[in-house]
Amino acid sequence: MNLxxxxxxxxxxxxxxIFNEIYILYLGGWFKDNKxxxxxxxxxxxxxxxxxxGKYCNQKAIYDIENKITIYLHE
Incomplete structure (x- = not known):
């Protein structure tokens, strides 16, 4: 697979x-530790x-764009 x-x-x-609502998918990314x-x-x-x-999709975190913070999802 390639980009x-x-x-x-x-x-x-x-x-x-997801949960009976249609969402548009966005493609993005970020760099961390040279990756x-x-x-x-x-x-x-x-x-x-x-x-x-986020929890349903087993995400480690979500990003709050408005407040520019990461929200970590702990169980």
Whole structure:
């Protein structure tokens, strides 16, 4: 798999249904410790819903764009 195949996949499959709601998928990423991490994400404006979705999808954390903070999800 290469970056082009990932981009093509996201373009062809650009939505996901979670808890009976349709979300648009966004492709992004970040660098940490000289490594690039690819991220396919959604935007949910309701913080409680976002946390629940993150937990449901087994995410380690979610990012609060408005407040520019990482919210770590602990069980």
């Amino acid at each position: 082009k195949s990932v981009i093509d996949y996201v373009e062809k499959n650009n939505t996901i249904i 690039f991490y690819l991220d396919i994400s959604i935007v949910e404006n309701n913080k409680e819903k976002a946390i629940n979705i």
